[in-house]
Amino acid sequence: xxxxxxxxxxxxxxxxxxxxxxxxxxxxxxxxxxxxxxxxxxxxxxxxxxxxxxxxxxxxxx
Amino acid sequence: xxxxxxxxxxxxxxxxxxxxxxxxxxxxxxxxxxxxxxxxxxxxxxxxxxxxxxxxxxxxxxxxxxxxxxxxxxxxxxxxxxxxxxxxxxxxxxxxxxxxxxxxxxxxxxxxxxxxxxxxxxxxxxxxxxxxxxxxxxxxxxxxxxxxxxxxxxxxxxxxxxxxxxxxxxxxxxxxxxxxxxxxxxxxxxxxxxxxxxxxxxxxxxxxxxxxxxxxxxxxxxxxxxxxxxxxxxxxxxxxxxxxxxxxxxxxxxxxxxxxxxxxxxxxxxxxxxxxxxxxxxxxxxxxxxxxxxxxxxxxxxxxxxxxxxxxxxxxxxxxxxxxxxxxxxxxxxxxxxxxxxxxxxxxxxxxxxxxxxxxxxxxxxxxxxxxxxxxxxxxxxxxxxxxxxxxxxxxxxxxxxxxxxxxxxxxxxxxxxxxxxxxxxxxxxxxxxxxxxxxxxxxxxxxxxxxxxxxxxxxxxxxxxxxxxxxxxxxxxxxxxxxxxxxxxxxxxxxxxxxxxxxxxxxxxxxxxxxxxxxxxxxxxxxxxxxxxxxxxxxxxxxxxxxxxxxxxxxxxxxxxxxxxxxxxxxx
Numbered sequence: 333x334x335x336x337x338x339x340x341x342x343x344x345x346x347x348x349x350x351x352x353x354x355x356x357x358x359x360x361x362x363x364x365x366x367x368x369x370x371x372x373x374x375x376x377x378x379x380x381x382x383x384x385x386x387x388x389x390x391x392x393x394x
Numbered sequence: 395x396x397x398x399x400x401x402x403x404x405x406x407x408x409x410x411x412x413x414x415x416x417x418x419x420x421x422x423x424x425x426x427x428x429x430x431x432x433x434x435x436x437x438x439x440x441x442x443x444x445x446x447x448x449x450x451x452x453x454x455x456x457x458x459x460x461x462x463x464x465x466x467x468x469x470x471x472x473x474x475x476x477x478x479x480x481x482x483x484x485x486x487x488x489x490x491x492x493x494x495x496x497x498x499x500x501x502x503x504x505x506x507x508x509x510x511x512x513x514x515x516x517x518x519x520x521x522x523x524x525x526x527x528x529x530x531x532x533x534x535x536x537x538x539x540x541x542x543x544x545x546x547x548x549x550x551x552x553x554x555x556x557x558x559x560x561x562x563x564x565x566x567x568x569x570x571x572x573x574x575x576x577x578x579x580x581x582x583x584x585x586x587x588x589x590x591x592x593x594x595x596x597x598x599x600x601x602x603x604x605x606x607x608x609x610x611x612x613x614x615x616x617x618x619x620x621x622x623x624x625x626x627x628x629x630x631x632x633x634x635x636x637x638x639x640x641x642x643x644x645x646x647x648x649x650x651x652x653x654x655x656x657x658x659x660x661x662x663x664x665x666x667x668x669x670x671x672x673x674x675x676x677x678x679x680x681x682x683x684x685x686x687x688x689x690x691x692x693x694x695x696x697x698x699x700x701x702x703x704x705x706x707x708x709x710x711x712x713x714x715x716x717x718x719x720x721x722x723x724x725x726x727x728x729x730x731x732x733x734x735x736x737x738x739x740x741x742x743x744x745x746x747x748x749x750x751x752x753x754x755x756x757x758x759x760x761x762x763x764x765x766x767x768x769x770x771x772x773x774x775x776x777x778x779x780x781x782x783x784x785x786x787x788x789x790x791x792x793x794x795x796x797x798x799x800x801x802x803x804x805x806x807x808x809x810x811x812x813x814x815x816x817x818x819x820x821x822x823x824x825x826x827x828x829x830x831x832x833x834x835x836x837x838x839x840x841x842x843x844x845x846x847x848x849x850x851x852x853x854x855x856x857x858x859x860x861x862x863x864x865x866x867x868x869x870x871x872x873x874x875x876x877x878x879x880x881x882x883x884x885x886x887x888x889x890x891x892x893x894x895x896x897x898x899x900x901x902x903x904x905x906x907x908x909x910x911x912x913x914x915x916x917x918x919x920x921x922x923x924x925x926x927x928x929x930x931x932x933x934x935x936x937x938x939x940x941x942x943x944x945x946x947x948x949x950x951x952x953x954x955x956x957x958x959x960x961x962x963x964x965x966x967x
Contacts (some may be wrong), residue, residue, distance in 0.1 A: 338456055349762060351756070351757055351759040352759060353529060354759055354762075354763035355759055355761055355762040355763045355766055356764035357763065357764040358762075358764070359763075360766050361767070361769050362766055362767055362773070362774060365774050365777065365778045366770070366773045366774060367777075368777070369652045369657065369774075369776075369778055370736065370777050370778050370781060371778025372651060372778075373650060373651025373652050373656070373777070373778030373781055373782075374651070374778070374781060376651045376654075376655075378497045379453055388818060388821060388822055388830055388850070389820070389830070389850040389851060389852065390645075390819065390822060390830070390849040390850055390851055390895075391522070391644065391645035391646070391648070391851050391852075392642065392645065392646045392647055392822045392851065392852045393644060393645070393646060393851060393852050394626030394627065394628060394642075394644060394645060394646035394648075394649050
């Protein structure tokens with residue numbers, strides 16, 4: 333396990349500022365994609381009008 | 395003595411799947427009551443009946459699961475059983491999968507464990523309520539490990555561990571088939587050891603194979619189910635892409651919203667990329683032989699899942715379902731994708747390991763950034779996984795009338811049957827959680843319960859296997875309810891009053907025995923109990939099959955525990 337910050341700026345090709353920003357970018361990206369997915373799925377209109385579907389069926393083919 | 399950092403890492407590795415499992419099951423844990431939605435049905439106490447061991451009127455589809463649940467609910471409430479069993483099964487999948495790649499780092503193994511719990515396959519199956527099938531899926535990585543150990547050592551303890559994990563998988567017929575495939579792919583090798591593995595696999599399938607042969611239900615199934623239950627497409631692309639993305643369940647209502655978008659294509663591309671890019675790393679940490687065996691298992695699963703969707707394949711499956719007893723298992727083909735989900739999880743882990751190694755050259759901050767993408771990968775690929783599962787696992791409060799009806803029926807004549815009306819298999823309840831569900835009455839009463847086993851999937855009706863149920867259904871469609879019930883030797887009729895068709899039932903000629911706002915129980919005057927659906931020979935054969943399986947699993951568990959104890963006591967180095 334590398335101690336946090338131990339190789340900061342040493343020998344790597346990633347610039348110092350980017351090293352600080354990368355975790356923020358990665359975390360932000362992960363959170364944003366997850367939130368987008370959740371909001372998208374909750375606000376998406378159903379493919380067919382539920383009122384026109386027969387009720388009390390085991391399922392509907394996808 | 396293990397170093398504290400190693401112990402800490404082991405705890406984190408096992409805690410991450412638990413956390414994800416708890417999130418998926420949150421409504422079940424946060425609310426009182428019993429899960430009742432789709433195929434997920436738990437009742438407070440499930441009596442032991444002939445149906446529990448597959449000798450009822452219906453096909454032995456939940457065998458020996460119903461027998462196990464019946465025994466367990468005799469000592470613990472069914473609601474609590476569900477709250478323990480479902481999260482533990484999900485976590486078991488994660489625990490087993492990260493143990494398939496012990497040579498990888500912590501970030502990579504967290505990816506494996508997390509992905510095994512939270513992926514399109516698990517989310518879609520749990521949204522449909524098929525928790526017991528997921529027990530088969532959860533056992534796959536453990537079976538691969540146990541069977542490989544037995545192949546290499548030939549030790550009875552390893553054969554015992556294989557039998558014990560296969561016992562878990564074999565709670566349902568499909569899980570048993572998946573488990574047997576995993577055992578044979580992971581353990582086949584020297585002929586004598588392979589023979590023992592085959593024997594164990596066959597013996598643990600007997601609890602459902604025997605009743606399907608000697609029981610009263612039809613051994614073959616309606617081929618109409620092949621088209622109804624074949625894998626489905628998701629988003630704008632075809633079935634194969636949906637399957638490669640670990641989705642493709644037949645039921646549109648179980649598909650997360652994001653899977654119906656370009657997201658499912660992205661997932662498929664990522665899975666394929668992971669399979670290709672992780673190949674060498676997997677070979678390095680698992681060995682070429684074990685990697686090939688897992689790949690073959692996943693490939694066979696993918697082929698079975700896709701078979702009914704390819705030209706000629708559908709005809710072949712229809713013929714098998716119609717002609718070969720037990721081949722009805724092949725109808726809902728997507729469930730055979732389980733091994734591919736395991737392979738995808740370890741492939742993503744191997745990919746995460748490669749990224750982690752590359753990141754280490756640039757410092758801890760870059761490692762952290764890589765981990766922030768790799769570990770939450772399951773959320774990224776199915777961000778609405780919890781939103782899809784939560785409606786299914788939200789428990790309901792059963793009406794008090796069910797217990798009162800049970801008191802009357804169970805105190806009534808021995809050997810009497812009860813039919814639930816209006817005649818249908820899946821129902822919506824005013825007191826339910828808004829989703830349709832299997833009829834809880836089939837698990838509630840200590841009597842033979844007849845409910846329709848015809849399934850409606852969209853416009854298609856798939857005929858059930860219960861010979862007596864089919865006869866009663868025909869009689870109810872063609873004549874007065876009282877006459878139909880009497881002719882089919884049904885003593886009790888339980889009417890769900892909130893069913894939309896309930897007001898149309900002609901219940902004249904029946905004697906009211908109980909009524910409240912939700913339920914009404916009627917007695918059928920002049921009805922005599924039906925001859926038992928299972929003769930002595932069938933009972934003895936099934937009892938022997940169940941006993942053999944029970945002894946095998948119990949002995950296997952003891953042998954495995956003894957071997958584990960010896961290994962723990964052995965001096966290090």
